[in-house]
Amino acid sequence: MSASITPNTKDEFMQASIDEARLGRSEGGIPIGSVLVRNGQIVARGHNKRVQEDNAIKHGEMDALMNAGRQRTYRDTVLYTTLMPCFMCAGTIVQFKIPKVVVGESRTFGESKQFLESHGVEVVILDLDECVEMMKEFIDAEPELWNEDIMEL
Amino acid sequence: MSASITPNTKDEFMQASIDEARLGRSEGGIPIGSVLVRNGQIVARGHNKRVQEDNAIKHGEMDALMNAGRQRTYRDTVLYTTLMPCFMCAGTIVQFKIPKVVVGESRTFGESKQFLESHGVEVVILDLDECVEMMKEFIDAEPELWNEDIMEL
Numbered sequence A, B: 001m002s003a004s005i006t007p008n009t010k011d012e013f014m015q016a017s018i019d020e021a022r023l024g025r026s027e028g029g030i031p032i033g034s035v036l037v038r039n040g041q042i043v044a045r046g047h048n049k050r051v052q053e054d055n056a057i058k059h060g061e062m063d064a065l066m067n068a069g070r071q072r073t074y075r076d077t078v079l080y081t082t083l084m085p086c087f088m089c090a091g092t093i094v095q096f097k098i099p100k101v102v103v104g105e106s107r108t109f110g111e112s113k114q115f116l117e118s119h120g121v122e123v124v125i126l127d128l129d130e131c132v133e134m135m136k137e138f139i140d141a142e143p144e145l146w147n148e149d150i151m152e153l
Helices: A012-026 A060-067 A087-096 A113-118 A129-140 A143-149 B014-026 B062-067 B087-096 B113-118 B131-139 B143-149
Strands: A033-038 A043-049 A077-083 A100-105 A122-125 B033-038 B040-047 B077-083 B101-106 B124-125
Touching: A012 A033, A012 A043, A012 A060, A012 A077, A012 A100, A012 A129, A012 B014, A033 A060, A043 A060, A060 A077, A087 A113, A087 B087, A100 A129, A113 A122, A129 A143, A129 B131, B014 B033, B014 B040, B014 B062, B014 B077, B014 B087, B014 B101, B014 B131, B033 B062, B040 B062, B040 B077, B062 B087, B087 B113, B101 B131, B113 B124, B131 B143
Parallel strands: A077 A100, A100 A122, B077 B101, B101 B124
Antiparallel strands: A033 A043, A033 A077, B033 B040, B033 B077
16 A cells, blocks of 8 residues: 655545645634545545634544544554644554554644654655645644644744 | 642542543443643543544543643643553643643553653652552453553454
8 A cells, every 4th residue: 555655746545635634724724634544445534623623632633533433453554644743643643553654744843753653653754845835825824823733822 | 739749649630530530431431531720720521432432532631631622721731630641642741731740540551651751741640549440440341442442452
């Protein structure tokens, strides 16, 4: 499933994550999306819902994992996300024993790569301009909301 | 608020966390409870709802934080929990910049203390027999459910 992942290209799962992020933005929310994949199929998808649901823990990754319900194991899954996970989401990936994360970009945010890798998680950063631009447009438009989401107020 | 916290004693906030845990068990769930405290007042309370809501991310701490809604800051809060946080909850504490965690016990579970402390979080472990016994009774009765919750299946 992963052999074809290379930087600066996106597959259908990153596209689905970007679609989720753009859906979130269209709802007035923070444009970060995520999908959980198993055997080349999307198990669940999600996006940041801090604004939409008044919910501080609903980052894109957490929303996707919540929408996945109770999975017996995550060892055979890959989590896609448009932005480098924060420590909440990174801790969740480690706890859930998700072996691999594919990230849209880590230029605008993200300090969890070393933590993830130190716990054996493979981190693939696609470094997509599309994801960077989506975040930059949002951060420029709503800096206070972004700082709230990353707890920098 | 914290000066009086000593091992083997519980205050009203740990009692509230234990009450949440017991409520969860009475619902058929996993007995772990948590409360978020600011200025000597409970901001929000929660308990593990994996079973009740078919929700893998609803650990006790996450439920309390979700019930707290959007807080402008958590730097003036203390999180109480009956059991040592897993990496999901520990990552959330770090990300949310919660400066202090009071833990009922860490004998039956918990490997996140070093991670929390390395990120500047004060960890107080009360080591309460009551919390240990609550977990032991549950793990003995429902080992598979417990292993699902800590992703050890």
